[in-house]
Amino acid sequence: MNDLTVEKLGPAKIPSPINLGTEPGDLLADFVPDGKRVIADVCVDTLKKYISDGQDPPSMELAGPRQHIYFDGLKLRAGMVTCGGICPGLNNVIRGLVMTLHHGYGVKEIVGFKYGYSGLNPSIGHPTVDLNPDMVRNIHTMGGTILGTSRGPQEPKVMVDTLEKMKIGLLFTVGGDGTFRGALALHEEIRRRGLDIGIIGIPKTIDNDIALVDKTFGFETAVGLASDAIKAAYSEARSAERGIGLVKLMGRNSGFIAANAALAMRNVNLVLIPELPFDLEGDNGLYAYLGRRFDVGKSTVIVVAEGAGQRHLENLRGSDASGNVALGDIGIFLKERISSRFKGKVRFTLKYIDPSYIIRSAPACPTDAIFCGYLAQAAVHAGMSGRTAMAVGRSHSMLTHIPISALVAERKTVDPEGEMWLSVLESTGQPFYMTDNPPKELSRNSLAPQL
Amino acid sequence: MNDLTVEKLGPAKIPSPINLGTEPGDLLADFVPDGKRVIADVCVDTLKKYISDGQDPPSMELAGPRQHIYFDGLKLRAGMVTCGGICPGLNNVIRGLVMTLHHGYGVKEIVGFKYGYSGLNPSIGHPTVDLNPDMVRNIHTMGGTILGTSRGPQEPKVMVDTLEKMKIGLLFTVGGDGTFRGALALHEEIRRRGLDIGIIGIPKTIDNDIALVDKTFGFETAVGLASDAIKAAYSEARSAERGIGLVKLMGRNSGFIAANAALAMRNVNLVLIPELPFDLEGDNGLYAYLGRRFDVGKSTVIVVAEGAGQRHLENLRGSDASGNVALGDIGIFLKERISSRFKGKVRFTLKYIDPSYIIRSAPACPTDAIFCGYLAQAAVHAGMSGRTAMAVGRSHSMLTHIPISALVAERKTVDPEGEMWLSVLESTGQPFYMTDNPPKELSRNSLAPQL
Amino acid sequence: MNDLTVEKLGPAKIPSPINLGTEPGDLLADFVPDGKRVIADVCVDTLKKYISDGQDPPSMELAGPRQHIYFDGLKLRAGMVTCGGICPGLNNVIRGLVMTLHHGYGVKEIVGFKYGYSGLNPSIGHPTVDLNPDMVRNIHTMGGTILGTSRGPQEPKVMVDTLEKMKIGLLFTVGGDGTFRGALALHEEIRRRGLDIGIIGIPKTIDNDIALVDKTFGFETAVGLASDAIKAAYSEARSAERGIGLVKLMGRNSGFIAANAALAMRNVNLVLIPELPFDLEGDNGLYAYLGRRFDVGKSTVIVVAEGAGQRHLENLRGSDASGNVALGDIGIFLKERISSRFKGKVRFTLKYIDPSYIIRSAPACPTDAIFCGYLAQAAVHAGMSGRTAMAVGRSHSMLTHIPISALVAERKTVDPEGEMWLSVLESTGQPFYMTDNPPKELSRNSLAPQL
């Protein structure tokens, strides 16, 4: 259980200014007691193993407002920063942080750092933004982030200098893997200097591949908009002789968006994800698969996650010494390879759709909007309680605190043997393997299609 | 754990026709072994109590395809019926059932009963529908149910006569509380006669108030569309002097849709739900609340769940001996009462919006579409395995089997002391209580609004 | 042609500050010369009649920026007011007026009067709003009007006192029939006092029933959203045994929204509009029509414009002396009458949908957004040129100036013998007449349905 214990800046001695109850049954919303935890793995087998081993099963602390807090809101200056690629819901999170800091804890000084961590580097010279409820009231109707964002780290020392100089007591960082590694570095530097600054993360990855949490914000919006792109690919494919509609979706290391969007639309023939390699050539390869469909005059909808088939791009780079860097995009690669492979051999059409920027720049769908609100509230409650180096998340439908170190330790990927991928196989009827070297005999190479 | 054990028609001896693996690590999707279970309550405290009491904590069986099944798909005739009010996703469920029965298990005879349980009563004379993949391929783009639906029970004996006569071996019932009680009655009669007929339920309640499951299908679609209605109410309210936008949303016994839609939009001032009584008169009543807002010229957005404030309608019925049944709708009631109360006293406008039929008749949003697909696949796998008198659901993000008897035993309601309602209070700044007899002193009667 | 001549405050002597050309062919956008006009009636027959009578056919002046203008923008204070019910596009119009006044003509003092004409009555005491580009930049993403609105007139003398006192030189009024009558009264009073104040109208009627113009803003948005409500009614109707989906749409005096929404969806069985009376009883009445559909088990989608069948409501009021004011709404009336007529006689279901507030409070669809931009720009150009007592409109796809007196003189209605209604009859297959006293024999009482 040790590894999921959250760090604290110090004891929480200040009574919370929020008007809540402590006793169940009085119909008054209650503070969340510190000891409440939910177990990480809900499988009975795992649980029994821990018990028989005499171990406590790993568990996470429940999030929520605490009866006693660490910071005095009236004296606190809080800051926030959004990092990495944009994602539906960023403005909802910003809005929620500002609203809860201001109305819940009376924090009047709220600083927004611009353009990611670069906003904490004074040598770059981005001015900061003073945030208040009026400014953020309607920002959640717009996509993107009003704070701006950027990729890449900054020197932890420089950033902590900024925090120290600006007397920031609590910093909220919204971002993904890289951002969280940066947050840990910040935290190390803060601890090294013995400063009283809390760092709270709100995990942001549109790909939904963060371990320990049910889902990340923006993911459902992304799946919904990805479905629209698939719908377009389907119309294109069906309106042409042997039409191929090829859609590239987000997913650098995992195929969650690709798989879920395919499950939402139920008219996809082939889903290619990073977790499962595929060949181009050979009896089980992509060309042979398409050839068989062409032979019977079928149209085909293909969804490819951006991280799928990367080894084909590597091979290509290997064999191309001329410094050709144009390739590297699996969507464009497949579009060009399929086109040149079948050109002149059969009448067909291929339409390629890359909706990535349209998806990630959208405002949050209602489900994500609600979720962002919860995350922001939980993040503020956690920060005000003196917790640090942790992030908020949802596990088993409950809001929890998770050490950032645990979050960055591993990533979720699509389990090729699990329920979701099985559902994809049932829906698409696609081959189990598209490679000549599968782990198993090829006699049982697909489920029946359910399109 | 006893109460969550699922009944079976008999031993599953037939090898599944589905091509799946059994060993982890071969990248081949696996059958789900019978013994896999997830615990029902994930709180560490509860868990520890069970353990210290020497009891197994309650758990649910994982859903999914089994290696051995009970029915031979090629000889089976399956049936399905949709009951109660329509709900986004019904056609997705029908489509998923037909697709999985046909493609997964080779079931070629699939019968759709029309208009709910009345379709199983031959004296009413609805013809049945033969279902196949071609018929259902695109039905999920439309709202409603292609099978039609109706409310109310039919005589179990009559219905089992029909099943027997038509040689139905497996019946899928999609519906809510009443439907499930009907399903249990069917099951009792089947058992009494010693018939070999399985009954599998897919829980349908747009209100999301079924215990033991994370959520029910259609709920997220409903929240999304409810948000649109709130957006309209907000525009109306803000465009008039002291404008009131009043929205009635679904929720007979629970305020989940009302609370969630308010959390999605973040511009609601007052949410009224069945779980929390409110007064009209008195210092803490609705009129006084509105009067205070009118005094400072504010507009107000109110969301009321259809089951809220029912005691006001009862009083009304009590005092009205003339058999006046026109009332009974809390939305229209509030609209008329507020209007007559303030008419002539202050310049104000009240616009009343009832989007219920627009919401429930919509096609499923992508998240619900995915969910319906999972439920349908899990229901077929369960039915083919010989399980009966059970329903499929999602608990802690995993698909599970739950005895229907356990599902109808209790209902979820909004916990006024829990995380969700706290979030509503934080967002609306509405009074904790709108009654003169609250459990606690009134000095701490609201959180600060975060609108 | 006289009646379409636009009034002017005086000669336009100031060179326009806008950088435009005057010569065709230089690729530089041009000022619009004063003499350019488009004919009002494009039918060759009408045209020939005018010519043979030696008359000029009626024509309208083209809108657009003039090379010389009347007001010096730097010295001008402009005002604007939105009146009547809200309508998609109001904020687009406000935004466009402010942007063009400010950026095009350098007008820095722009006053928004709150809540319709009541904002011009100081005894009511609404504060005014100072408008500028920053304030209005994103308002078009929201429905309603940021200025607020109200119904009803105010005393012209009081309002002109306000304009005079506040030194308003140019007032933009956005509204319908009543608003324009108010604008004419304002103009009369201004002229009586010999003031130098221009009044420019932007016609607003979601019903699209203003004569001389192709369409009014908000109408296409309304038709689009009305289609969604019809889609819901269709799902409800098809999901129940003999289901009726009844939708009430806007249209006090004309059935344009009802007819167009039915044409967009193509799944409506009956459209009832104010222009065509219908009976309830009798062989050709509504009950008999529904009875025939019930006999063959059909579902029915009915769209009724709010102004249809008003004589039934009058009769009702006449026969009901008890002061029962609950009725008066044709949608609720039909819902209750149909329900009570067939209750107990046949199994059927009726679902009633009234989407009016959801429709009118929506933000403008892209087509309307573009249109509102044009109208606002044209209105400012007209006002700055010294024109007054006129409105801007689109006729034959061109922006024109129309005297307000001409606009309020007549209203457009659906021509029961014209192209649009024919298209409705072709699509619905509904009876030509639903009355026992039709102008023609009943043998030819409908076209074949095309649903």
Add this chain to the structure above:
Amino acid sequence: MNDLTVEKLGPAKIPSPINLGTEPGDLLADFVPDGKRVIADVCVDTLKKYISDGQDPPSMELAGPRQHIYFDGLKLRAGMVTCGGICPGLNNVIRGLVMTLHHGYGVKEIVGFKYGYSGLNPSIGHPTVDLNPDMVRNIHTMGGTILGTSRGPQEPKVMVDTLEKMKIGLLFTVGGDGTFRGALALHEEIRRRGLDIGIIGIPKTIDNDIALVDKTFGFETAVGLASDAIKAAYSEARSAERGIGLVKLMGRNSGFIAANAALAMRNVNLVLIPELPFDLEGDNGLYAYLGRRFDVGKSTVIVVAEGAGQRHLENLRGSDASGNVALGDIGIFLKERISSRFKGKVRFTLKYIDPSYIIRSAPACPTDAIFCGYLAQAAVHAGMSGRTAMAVGRSHSMLTHIPISALVAERKTVDPEGEMWLSVLESTGQPFYMTDNPPKELSRNSLAPQL
């Protein structure tokens, strides 16, 4: 007027089977008399010139059902074909043609040719599709065309052989410029052989660049969806330091979609269209323009029509002899050129969005759905009346008949000196010219921006 006279196969002697009236005032929808015409140019100046020259102004025949028709529907076999790229509304048109042929005129044999004109070439071997009301009832909810489409012509003799052999009496061709040239060739061959086959066109160009008509179907849907892509570009641009959001929209020869989408969103900084050349280099070129924005840290939204700046691509092709065909797309070209130009010189981000396939594959928006219904009905009425070699269109809001020869004679383009482009200039504040050799002095090189 000669050039707008429509050809006929022969005298219309058969009474129409449609139940319509002929007298105004009887509330019965009327047949449209043959002589009714609308003038083509509505400007009073043009009109006066014709009259003073003693000429009739050009006019177009009104569309609609005729009292007497040429073909006996019960004996007719009709055919239809969709050609070129897909466009929102194709299925609405197909549906409308089938419904009106079947229900209006009793035509029971309706043949759909697959994949454009290639479906009329038996050597390619596409089977035909028998169309009927049941098949087409719900197709308008899907994008694309159920008949499939393809580009390119086929030999007229071969196609007429097919029509003759299949006894097709009336062929509807839905397509653009090329399709219509093909239709004229078909018509010539039919006339040469003295066959009794009518050819009716329904103009399809998502670009809206067909002369003589107000607009073409699919255009409004395209503008609406293009707005969404611009919204995404805006979010991307605003969320990054010096963010550029670059959107490529359809428009080979005209900038109508680009200009209108920019006018709908009002947050575009630069619209580049085929009608107006632009430089990359030089003081007025694109790089200098961006450089000035970068200097002040501004984000920029650029919309480029696909046909804009083609001369840059030509130069490129000229200088690259290696057969490099990757370029030729102005969107990708600008993305790469801007990126390489500023890379390393300034911190900026460029996100490129190409939504073309998402747009053109969408189902029709309500306005387009209505319009497609009108066009299809008018096309059938025209064809049944014996008219041929003509297309239906909407001019001055009325449905008309236009000879195909007149339609293909010229194309509409955006008038750089007209109302629409002026509105774009007012909204974007972009330079009048982006070239060093403008027709006018550069001192007046832009309007003030209204973003």
